[in-house]
Amino acid sequence: xxxxxxxxxxxxxxxxxxxxxxxxxxxxxxxxxxxxxxxxxxxxxxxxxxxxxxxxxxxxxxxxxxxxxxxxxxxxxxxxxxxxxxxxxxxxxxxxxxxxxxxxxxxxxxxxxxxxxxxxxxxxxxxxxxxxxxxxxxxxxxxxxxxxxxxxxxxxxxxxxxxxxxxxxxxxxxxxxxx
Numbered sequence: 001x002x003x004x005x006x007x008x009x010x011x012x013x014x015x016x017x018x019x020x021x022x023x024x025x026x027x028x029x030x031x032x033x034x035x036x037x038x039x040x041x042x043x044x045x046x047x048x049x050x051x052x053x054x055x056x057x058x059x060x061x062x063x064x065x066x067x068x069x070x071x072x073x074x075x076x077x078x079x080x081x082x083x084x085x086x087x088x089x090x091x092x093x094x095x096x097x098x099x100x101x102x103x104x105x106x107x108x109x110x111x112x113x114x115x116x117x118x119x120x121x122x123x124x125x126x127x128x129x130x131x132x133x134x135x136x137x138x139x140x141x142x143x144x145x146x147x148x149x150x151x152x153x154x155x156x157x158x159x160x161x162x163x164x165x166x167x168x169x170x171x172x173x174x175x176x177x178x179x
């Protein structure tokens with residue numbers, strides 16, 4: 001998967017060069033939209049035709065094009081909202097992670113992630129807030145079964161919040177990991 005990974009990096013470089021270019025806002029936006037739609041179409045066609053399956057786990061070339069297409073479309077949307085319309089306040093959580101994306105990526109991997117997950121289970125339990133809420137409002141036993149269904153979601157959201165808070169601490173102290 002080394003070559004497809006390089007392809008993903010090249011797509012990112014091309015997008016970055018486009019964003020730093022002196023082209024007009026409209027030209028940048030429509031270039032990203034067209035690139036995104038072409039990436040989605042070609043990636044999907046390669047998968048459907050059987051030429052190259054779209055498999056994220058092994059980062060196939062069709063996945064590179066498909067995911068790159070989505071990245072271009074999302075970049076176009078964020079570009080218009082944040083840079084063109086100047087609606088930035090809502091994006092602060094994304095800025096915090098973006099400024100330390102390497103740190104977030106490393107923290108999200110084992111063994112640090114396992115440490116955070118074990119700490120959450122030890123100190124919060126995550127099912128206990130659902131159980132306490134259920135008892136407080138007089139829910140039936142079926143409530144506890146449904147609460148168990150949402151436990152993984154609650155654990156992952158709590159884990160993400162903890163990792164984000166670490167990135168926020170780094171952001172406020174101007175600690176940025178760079179390559």
